[in-house]
Amino acid sequence: MLFPILFLTFLCSLIHGDPIHFDVAIHCDSSIKFWCGDIIIYEHDTWTSHDILQQKKFCTAENAKDYKFTVSPGWDYSTHYEFAYVLHHNCTAEGMDRCLRPNEKTNVWTFGEHSIDFNIRAYENGLAKVCEGPNEN
Numbered sequence: 001m002l003f004p005i006l007f008l009t010f011l012c013s014l015i016h017g018d019p020i021h022f023d024v025a026i027h028c029d030s031s032i033k034f035w036c037g038d039i040i041i042y043e044h045d046t047w048t049s050h051d052i053l054q055q056k057k058f059c060t061a062e063n064a065k066d067y068k069f070t071v072s073p074g075w076d077y078s079t080h081y082e083f084a085y086v087l088h089h090n091c092t093a094e095g096m097d098r099c100l101r102p103n104e105k106t107n108v109w110t111f112g113e114h115s116i117d118f119n120i121r122a123y124e125n126g127l128a129k130v131c132e133g134p135n136e137n
Helices: 002-013
Strands: 020-027 035-043 051-060 064-071 080-089 098-100 106-109 114-121
Touching (some): 020 035, 020 080, 051 064
Parallel strands (some): 020 114
Antiparallel strands (some): 020 064, 035 080, 080 098, 080 106
16 A cells, blocks of 8 residues: 555656746846846745746846746645745946845746746845845745
8 A cells, every 4th residue: 555655656756847938037227337137036935945947147238138948847736836036136326236035926826838027127126235045044
């Protein structure tokens, strides 16, 4: 009786979710001539460490940084995923470090293909500090 339960548990651990498409747009004010950022996109887990899906470090002379990626996260035994981000940037008039970590997470069902848009206004937003990663709190 124990073997079928262990085998079923093993099979469930191999399940990957349907694709999740991310479109991330980070905006800075056009008065800022050069700025940098480091963004971590993650899947929020309640009982275990958060799953880092993507991390991008960048510097640009443009007023926006855009990128797209697709992931198929593993199933974590829940009915939905909670996605969030942490953005460390210096898109300020003084070039000071800011940490932007929204309180709200983006929720989608575990099953089915989904698209997530993060449209981030970085300019002068966030706490005046260096960010901790999502698993460092």
